[in-house]
Amino acid sequence: MKLIIDETRCKGCNLCTLVCPYKIFQEGTKPNHKGVVVPVLDRPERCTNCRLQKLYGRVLCGVCQMICPDQAITWVDEDPYSPEKVVVEE
Amino acid sequence: MTRLEFWQGNIACAEGALAAGCRFFGGYPITPSTEVAEHMARRLPKIGGVFVQMEDELASIASVIGASWTGTRSMTATSGPGFSLMMENIGYAIMTETPCVIVNVQRGGPSTGQPTRASQGDMMQCRFGSHGDSSIIAVSPASVQEMYELTAKAFNLADRYRVPTFVMADEIIAHMRERIEVPDTVEIVERRQLEKGALPFAAGEDGVPGFPTFGQGHGVHVTGLTHDERGYPSSTDPGVHDRLVRRLVGKVEEARHEMADYEVTNPDAEVVFVSYGSPARSVKQTVRDMDDERVGSLRLRVVWPFPDFALHEFKNARVFLVPELNLGQIAREAARHTAVPVVPIPELGGELHTPAQLAEIAEGYL
Amino acid sequence: MKDFREWLREDRMPHIYCTGCGNGTVINCTLNAVNQMGWEPENTVFISGIGCSSRAPGYIITDSLHTTHGRAIPFATGVKLCRPDLHVVVFTGDGDLAAIGGNHFIHACRRNIDLTVVCMNNYIYGMTGGQGSPCTPLGAISTTTPYGCDEAPFDLASLATAAGANYVSRWTSYHVKELTRAVKAGLETPGLSFIEAMVQCPTGYGRRNKLRDARLMVQWMRDHSVLMKKWKQMEAEGRPLPEDKFPVGEFVRRHRPAMGVPEE
Helix, strand or coil, X not given: CEEEECCCCCCCCCHHHHHCCCCCXXXXXXXXXXXXXXXXXXXXXXXXXXXXXXXXXXXXXXXXXXXXXXXXXEEECCCCCXXXXXXXXX | CEEEEEEEHHHXXXXXXXXXXXXXXXXXXXXXXXXXXXHHHHHHHHHCCEEEECCCHHHHHHHHHHXXXXXXXXXXXXXXXXXXXXXXXXXXXXXXXXXXXXXXXXXXXXXXXXXXEXXXXXXXXXXXXXXXCCCXXXXXXXXXXXXXXXXXXXXXXXXXXXXXXXXXXXXXXXXXEEEEEEECCCCCCCCCECCCCCCCCCCCCCCCCCECCCCCXXXXXXXXXXXXXXXXXXXXXXXXXXXXXXXXXXXXXXXXXHHCCEEEECCCCCEEEEECCCHHHHHHHHHHHHCCCCEEEEXXXXXXXXXXXXXXXXXXXXXXXXXXXXXCHHHHHHHCCCCCCEEEEECCCCCXXXXXXXXXXXXXXX | CCCHHHHECHHHCCCCCCCCCCHHHHHHHHHHHHHHCCCCHHHEEEEECCCCHHHHHHHECCEEEECCCCCHHHHXXXXXXXXXXXXXXXXXXXXXXXXXXXXXXHHHHHHCECCEEEEEECCEECCCCCEECCCCCCCCCECCECCCCCCCCCCHHHHHHHHCCCEEXXXXXXXXXXXXXXXXXXXXXXXXXXXXEECCCCCCCHHHCCCCCHHHHHHXXXXXXXXXXHHHHHHHCCCCCCCCCEEEEEEEECCCCCXXXXXC
């Protein structure tokens, strides 16, 4: 599973940065086309839900999703054959 | 078949409502309408209905509107000050097109006024009391028999046009005991249901949308804000507001002819009494006593929307005399619709006009 | 349904709430609780009055009534008494519930009618721009208390408890898990359940009271809430109760006679 912030919903309140136990959500720096500074994700694969949601069949921690007042945070299925480039960290 | 009873007006009102299928009553005690609530409290629980005494009239009318959205025929009864308290939620019922019946047993006002004396001082308040442009339906009974019949009819009108409907009685009719012929059944016009998947506030030619009863999967959002045909708030678009308010007013005003209900006596008369409610009883006696074809009467059973065309049935009219238990409320409305002089005959304090008094005034115009 | 987000009216999102408004969080928690109950949208009705909190039902796919100011509970009473089989949830705010609707609130608690009332208490009137409400704390600045509020506020949870509600609890928008559990407990309890959710209003309250953004407000609520167990312990030990703090948790759970409870 992949953690995403829906940019059409996020209003940039940064409450997710307050509650995530792994500090995955970091305050963003650049405003998007709506002028909203959407938080950025720091190594989201650390999120318990990304790793274990499928296995347990339910949302585990999910505090970011619950506190998000704009219903902008969710987990989606990852496309196993994503054409995106893979960046290997040096 | 009918059976004969000797009932008080308020009891007849409650029984008429029950006969029409009313199964929810939310009320608050207030003289002179309390007997309606008391009778409903006795009867409703025995026939699978709900009676609830709310904490005030604001809550009474709110509970009635809530009940109506479950598809239940619902009503409340009140008087003077209680009626004033209901105004805001009556506007909500108009805006959300919630069918409901509000009985107002009118008493002397302003303010606490005369709790035990009759008046017709709320005729304009029921029409214009809530803020914003709107239209409502009001019936006015002149006998215990009509307390029964018109209350039953009010439910049909409310459901047909999806608008709050008022039974504008007065203390005299409500507390009077009279012979009444109670029919076995009354005519019931069911609320037209919304078709599955249709937009909840999109109306057809008659301006009345189908009713999306709660609990049937319509998923309707009902709001007192200006809303579009989906029911979603759209409170800043001038076009949406204009269309909505014109439809809410139009669906009632344009149906004036089909819901008109009045009695004409001596259509060729020159001096014509226009009356409704208890003063119509004095007028009836006056016309009978005078026994003169030049004296006629128009008695309104449906007062709002005002049947302007009924005035025009009197081709020879030289004057319309309007006896009312107020300082000339419906007289003013009548004057808006005719070039013939309209003369109010006000009576305040709770006593009816006497036939002799009315005859003397009529003589003056012959 | 699987995900509580399926209860949202997607075609109306995003909602009108300001950045960082806690009302969205309370909607999440309530819908999550409703979803956990296994209820269906066609058997559930949301009812609200006027104010920011009361816009919530418009974002939910069920039948809903967005009514007049303060009157949500009497409207809900009418719905519930006619159809006890429907699940009726009321969204309200502190101004809506405690000021203009105060009388209806205490009488609903007295009647103990089978409703779940979720109050988003943001200390002020948000929709009209931040005026003082019956829940504005002493000394707090609002547009109508520019020199500091000099009226003592209502303690809504204690009020509901005293008036007779069967279930009462209070949490904040920081305590999302606890709040969800509390709403669910409320939904399960026959009779009136009252859940007071303290929420942040960064626009109307925070920026006038040295809490510049939503995070600071949520942190403030986190740091100033005391768990009920600890609060009671302090009380029992006769220790002074801190004036700037408030207890969170379950206030009462009981079985007074209730109205409008569906027959089994």
